[in-house]
Amino acid sequence: MSAGHARAAPVEPPEPRQARQGGRVRLDALEGSPLQAPGRALTISRFLQMPPLLAAASPPPLLLLLLFCCAAQAAPSGHEVTYLPGLAKQPAFKHYSGYLDAESDKHLHYWFVEAQGNGAADKPLVLWLNGGPGCSSIAGLLTEHGPFTIQPDGSTLGYNNYAWNKLAHILYLESPVGVGYSYSDSQDYRTNDTEVARVNYLALKEFLRLYPEYSSKDLFLTGESYGGIYIPTLAQWVMQDPSLNLKGIAVGNGLSSYETNDNSLVYFAYYHGLLGSRLWSDLQASCCSGGKCNFHDNKNLNCTLGMAEVIRIVDESGLNIYNLYAPCAGGVPGSYRYSDGMLVSYDLGNNFIRQPLRSSWREFLLTLPVASNKARLDPPCINTSSPTTYMNDPQVRKALHVKDNAPEWQMCSFPVSRGYKRIYMTMNDQYLKLLGSMKYRVLIYNGDVDMACNFLGDEWFVDSLRQKVQVARRPWIYTDENGQDQIGGFVKEYTNISFLTVKGAGHMVPSDRPRPAFNMFQRFITGQPF
Structure with a gap:
């Protein structure tokens, strides 16, 4: 939990109402149905169910069919x-x-x-x-696995030979509201x-209202x-909606547990080779x-002092936290800087949030009297200029x-x-609920040189779910550009969930x-x- 925020009670998704009655689907009972502002399909459905006022006024059946098909x-x-x-x-x-x-x-941009x-x-x-929280999914499209790849000049695009839309229809959603071109009329972006x-669930439902041909996929x-x-939190809503055909979830270099992420990172x-033997x-x-070691929220003073040194090395020394072996774009950054009258912060605030050094920094950010158009958040060591331009x-x-009134991206x-x-x-x-249904495929994958959400923490997390092991940890193989088999990483498969590493990849695996x-x-x- 971020410093300075009281813990709010989690809001669980409601149980779905009965959406099928007498062999018919009740559109008004589906989760997220826009009852007050019905879309075309729902309006036509209601129209078809109305008793005719005058038989002569009934439209020809062919016309109704064409309207519904459209x-x-x-x-x-x-x-x-x-x-x-x-x-x-x-x-x-x-x-x-x-x-x-x-x-x-x-209004969420997609x-x-x-x-x-x-x-x-x-x-x-x-x-x-x-992720972020607060980073745009368009980055995933333009720099990771979308069909278009932004070039260094910031004005031209190339085609991605390994685009994931060769395998699926993909919806890139800028979420939460306030990210990218998504906005709120109130401009209140606390969430x-x-x-x-x-809100993501409602946005998904709205997408399927606009594109009903994808609702059965x-x-x-x-x-x-x-x-x-x-x-996983969105999946709790989706899995309870019978109108959605959820088959599984996949999370790459995900923050699954703050405790295991912190403990494993040390x-x-x-x-x-980042920490010397004395510090260790x-x-x-x-x-x-x-x-057993507790590097997450240990109150021992000497532990706190040691962890402050760890944080300085891992987060603040100039190492690329997203890929240990990659250079830091733009050179060694600090925690923040001022550029042309704008505060630029480099801290997404996901590691060691219970440590005093980190929590005091978050308190500092919360108290800064800075206008939203005078501050920018850049992921550290990542060149954001090309997609931004x-x-x-x-x-x-x-x-x-x-x-026209959307803010600068x-x-x-x-x-x-x-x-x-x-x-x-x-x-x-959340994962135990998904796995308990025995209906969904779950994949947690990690680039093995990422320090933001490291592979070891996610592997510990998956182990802690105590699912039955189906296939012991082993290498997984892919075929390279020359047609030769290569080790892609390592995988451990449980009942309905797999943990997989990608060798040589950082935070952004694709x-x-x-x-x-x-x-x-x-x-x-x-x-x-x-």
Whole structure:
């Protein structure tokens, strides 16, 4: 939980109302039905159920059929992207961009890319959420696994040979409200874990209202980083909605538990040569007892002092926290800087939040009297200039149907991050509910050189769920560009859940290791063994 915030009681998704009666689907009983502002399909359904006032006034049956077909198959007018600046050649597949009005005052921007290639009509629907909290999922599209890859000049796009939309229709949603081009009429961007899950669920329902032809498709919820919170909490809503065909979830380098993430990171740092033997001995003496170490919230003074040194090395020395072996774009950053009258913060606030050094920094951020347009949040060691330049191009905004009053696009939102309440400290209960149903495939995958959400912490977390092991930890194989088998990483498979590492990848796995990442994703959504 962020410093300075009281713990709020989690809001659990409601039990679904009975949506089927007498062999018919009651549209008004489905979760998220827009009863006060019904869409086309719901309006026509109600019209069809009304008794005729005059037999002569009844429209011809063929006309009704045509009306219903149009409502059920047509994408929303004005959302299709007919020309995307920066591409040498426009794509053969369709893609759409616009707003999903999750509530009357909450407008979430999305970019939806249809599947490409043979058999596209039979491919599943995938929702993708980047993390933060407060970072845009468009980063996932333009820099990780989308069909278009931003080039260093910030004005041209290339095609991604390992685009995940070769395997699925993918919805990239800018969430929470306040991220990217998403906005609220009130401009109040304070939010929390449970509110984000609820609004994301409503946005997904609104998407399927606008694109009803996708409502019966297999659905997968996927995300990265703080998506480790977003995705399981959203799944609690989706799994209770009988109108949604949820098949599974996948989380990459996710924050699954603050405690295991913190405790494992210290081990990761020591065994990767970042901590000297003196510091390690001091930590063992002051933070550990009975063979168990608590680096997460230990109150021992000597442990606190040792952990302050760990934080300075891991987070503040200039190492790339997202990829230990990659250079830091822009050189060694501090925790923040001022640039052209703007405060630029580099701290997303996910590691060691219970340590005094980290919590005092969060308190400092919360008390800063800075206007939202005078502050920026940049992920450390990541060059955000290319996607930022591209997304703020007036022609790109027009092509993506961005509202004129939408703010300037930034990869991460300082107001959202600063005002975010972290309610859940672990996703244990959420995963156990998913696994207890025995209906869903679950994948937790990690690049093995990431320090933001390290592989060891997520492996410990999966082990703590105490599921039955089906396949012991072993290497998994993919075929490289030369047709040779290579080790992609390691995998351990349990009943309905798999933990997998990607060798040589950091926090953004598809960016660092696109080919094995594509192979992994393909096996996951098709249900093939790793």
